[in-house]
Amino acid sequence: xxxxxxxxxxxxxxxxxxxxxxxxxxxxxxxxxxxxxxxxxxxxxxxxxxxxxxxxxxxxxxxxxxxxxxxxxxxxxxxxxxxxxxxxxxxxxxxxxxxxxxxxxxxxxxxxxxxxxxxxxxxxxxxxxxxxxxxxxxxxxxxxxxxxxxxxxxxxxxxxxxxxxxxxxxxxxxxxxxxxxxxxxxxxxxxxxxxxxxxxxxxxxxxxxxxxxxxxxxxxxxxxxxxxxxxxxxxxxxxxxxxxxxxxxxxxxxxxxxxxxxxxxxxxxxxxxxxxxxxxxxxxxxxxxxxxxxxxxxxxxxxxxxxxxxxxxxxxxxxxxxxxxxxxxxxxxxxxxxxxxxxxxxxxxxxxxxxxxxxxxx
Numbered sequence: 001x002x003x004x005x006x007x008x009x010x011x012x013x014x015x016x017x018x019x020x021x022x023x024x025x026x027x028x029x030x031x032x033x034x035x036x037x038x039x040x041x042x043x044x045x046x047x048x049x050x051x052x053x054x055x056x057x058x059x060x061x062x063x064x065x066x067x068x069x070x071x072x073x074x075x076x077x078x079x080x081x082x083x084x085x086x087x088x089x090x091x092x093x094x095x096x097x098x099x100x101x102x103x104x105x106x107x108x109x110x111x112x113x114x115x116x117x118x119x120x121x122x123x124x125x126x127x128x129x130x131x132x133x134x135x136x137x138x139x140x141x142x143x144x145x146x147x148x149x150x151x152x153x154x155x156x157x158x159x160x161x162x163x164x165x166x167x168x169x170x171x172x173x174x175x176x177x178x179x180x181x182x183x184x185x186x187x188x189x190x191x192x193x194x195x196x197x198x199x200x201x202x203x204x205x206x207x208x209x210x211x212x213x214x215x216x217x218x219x220x221x222x223x224x225x226x227x228x229x230x231x232x233x234x235x236x237x238x239x240x241x242x243x244x245x246x247x248x249x250x251x252x253x254x255x256x257x258x259x260x261x262x263x264x265x266x267x268x269x270x271x272x273x274x275x276x277x278x279x280x281x282x283x284x285x286x287x288x289x290x291x292x293x294x295x296x297x298x299x300x301x302x303x304x305x306x307x308x309x310x311x312x313x314x315x316x317x318x319x320x321x322x323x324x325x326x327x328x329x330x331x332x333x334x335x336x337x338x339x340x341x342x343x344x345x346x347x348x349x350x351x352x353x354x355x356x357x358x359x360x361x362x
Contacts, residue, residue: 050107050108050109050110050111050113050123050124050183050186051107051108051111051123051124051125051126051127052104052105052106052107052108052125052126052127052180052212053104053105053127054104054105054127054128054129054130054212055101055102055103055104055105055127055128055129055130055178055180056102056130056131057101057102057130057131057132057133057176058131058132058133059132059133060133060134060135060136061099061101061133061134061135061136062134062136062137063097063099063136063137063138063172064137064138065095065097065138065139065140065170066139066140066141067093067095067139067140067141067142067168068141068142069089069091069093069141069142069143069144069145069166070142070143070144070145070146071087071089071145071146071162071164072145072146072147072148073085073086073087073145073146073147073148073160073161073162074146074147074148074149074150074160075148075149075150075158075159075160075244076148076149076150076152076158077150077151077152077153077156077157077158077240078152078153078156079152079153079154079155079156079239079240080153080154080155080156081155081156081157082156082157082158082159083149083157083158083159084158084159084160085149085159085160085161086160086161086162087147087161087162087163088162088163088164089145089162089163089164089165089166090164090165090166091143091164091165091166091167092166092167092169093141093166093167093168093169094169095139095141095168095169095170096169096170096171096172096173096253097137097139097172097173098172098173099135099137099172099173099174099175099176100173100174100175100176100178101131101133101135101175101176102129102130102131102132102176102177102178102215102216103129103175103178103180104126104127104128104129104178104179104180104212104214104264105126105127105180106126106127106180106181106182106183106264107123107124107125107126107127107180107181107182107183107186107209107210107212107267108124108183108186109124109183109184109185109186109267110124110183110184110185110186111123111124111183111186111187112186112187112188112189113186113187113188113189113208114189121188121189123186123187123188123208123209124182124183124184124185124186124208124209124267125182125183125186125208125209125210125211125212126179126180126181126182126183126210126211126212126264126287127179127180127212128179128180128212128213128214128215128287129176129177129178129179129180129212129213129214129215129262129264130177130215131176131177131215131216131217131218131260132217132218133218134218134219134220134221135174135176135218135219135220135221135258136219136221136222137172137174137221137222137223138222138223138224138225139170139172139223139224139225139254140225141168141170141225141226141227141252142227142229143164143166143168143226143227143228143229143230143250144227144228144229144230144231145162145164145230145231145246145248146230146231146233147160147161147162147230147231147232147233147244147245147246148160148232148233148234148235148244149233149234149235149242149243149244149318150235150237150242151235151236151237151240151241151242151314151316152235152237152240153237153238153239153240154238154239154240155239155240156237156239156240156241156314157240157241157242158234158236158240158241158242158243159242159243160234160243160244160245161244161245161246162232162245162246162247163246163247163248164230164246164247164248164249164250165249165250166248166249166250166251167250167251167253168226168250168251168252168253168254169253170224170226170252170253170254171224171253171254171255171256171257171327172222172224172256172257172258173256173257174220174222174256174257174258174259174260175258175259175260176216176218176220176259176260176261177214177215177216177217177260177261177262177290177291178214178259178262178264179211179212179213179214179262179263179264179287179288179289179338180211180212180264181211181212181264181265181266181267181338182208182209182210182211182212182264182265182266182267182341183209183267184209184267184268184269184341185209185267185268185269186208186209186267187208188208208267209266209267209268209269209341210266210267210287211263211264211265211266211267211286211287211338211339212263212264212287213263213264213287213288213289213290214260214261214262214263214264214287214288214289214290214338215261215290215291216260216261216290216291216292216293216334216335217291217292217293218293219293219294219295219296220258220260220293220294220295220296221294221296221297221298222256222258222296222297222298223296223298223299223300224254224256224298224299224300224328225300225302226252226254226300226301226302226326227302227304228248228250228252228301228302228303228304228305228324229302229303229304229305229306230246230248230305230306230320230322231305231306231307231308232244232245232246232305232306232307232308232318232319232320233306233307233308233309233310233318234308234309234310234316234317234318235310235312235316236310236311236312236313236314236315236316237312237313237314238312238313238314239313239314240313240314240315241314241315241316242314242315242316242317243316243317243318243319244309244317244318244319245318245319245320246307246319246320246321247320247321247322248305248320248321248322248323248324249323250322250323250324250325251324251325251327252301252324252325252326252327252328253327254299254301254326254327254328255327255328255329255330255331256297256299256329256330256331256332257330257331258295258297258330258331258332258333258334259332259333259334260291260293260295260333260334260335261289261290261291261292261334261335261336262289262333262335262336262338263286263287263288263289263336263337263338264286264287264338265286265287265338265339265340265341266286266287266338266339266340266341267341268341269341286337286338286339286340286341287337287338288337288338289334289335289336289337289338290335291334291335295332295334297330297332299328299330301326301328303322303324303326305320305322307319307320
């Protein structure tokens with residue numbers, strides 16, 4: 001005879017779930033927290049709005065310039081004669097190379113990027129700049145004016161005048177591995193409808209108006225050579241008279257600017273927002289700057305004026321006036337991080353996994 005079951009077992013029990021499937025699920029979720037995806041994770045999606053593109057350069061950029069300026073002026077008078085020679089020269093020699101490689105584009109402004117939470121989300125971020133190789137620049141300039149007056153014989157008169165104005169621009173600008181600057185008024189956030197596995201926790205990276213990183217690996221070399229050698233000669237033979245006057249005004253600008261591995265500046269008034277966050281998070285942050293290699297700047301300036309007066313039985317007058325300016329300054333910048341922006345907001349709870357587990361088991 002079967003023993004009757006107590007009615008108490010058929011009554012609902014307070015504090016328990018009456019659905020078996022729900023109990024199984026609850027037991028399973030006790031081992032695997034609800035904030036972890038239960039299915040096989042797909043490839044993370046990437047969302048970008050108004051972000052600058054990356055600039056990547058590999059190889060060698062070389063510039064070689066050669067300029068030679070050698071004006072010659074001569075007055076030669078025989079017996080009982082006269083000769084006059086006048087010469088004026090103005091020269092502008094621009095050998096200034098600009099070499100730029102691996103420059104990331106700047107991020108735009110007023111963009112909104114809504115990500116799924118598992119990939120990178122960029123809004124108005126500057127692109128990364130990467131350079132691998134070498135930037136080489138060589139400039140050579142030679143300025144050698146010659147002025148000569150020769151009175152050959154009695155009663156001869158020779159008069160030679162030369163005026164030279166020359167400017168050599170040999171300064172080089174070399175830039176490699178520069179991150180783009182972040183834009184302003186951008187928003188990077190997640191969508192309102194997301195999968196159950198990522199409804200609370202976002203593992204992707206959120207960047208709004210973030211400056212791009214700058215990486216430089218290689219060498220920058222700039223070699224500038226300037227030679228200035230004016231020659232002025234007056235020769236007066238017996239009974240002759242010679243005058244040679246020379247004036248030279250020269251500017252050699254050999255200043256060099258070398259910039260490598262500079263992070264882009266962060267933008268202003270950007271917002272990156274999420275709920276529970278485990279990935280990277282930045283609003284208007286400056287990019288990293290990294291430089292590995294060498295920067296070399298070599299400037300060589302040579303000034304050798306020659307002034308000669310030869311009274312060979314006559315009269316000789318040689319006058320030379322020289323004004324020379326050498327600018328050989330160098331500005332070298334490498335491995336500098338970008339400045340952070342102003343008025344940016346990062347709204348992240350930053351709940352760590354350990355804190356969540358502690359809370360669930362408490």
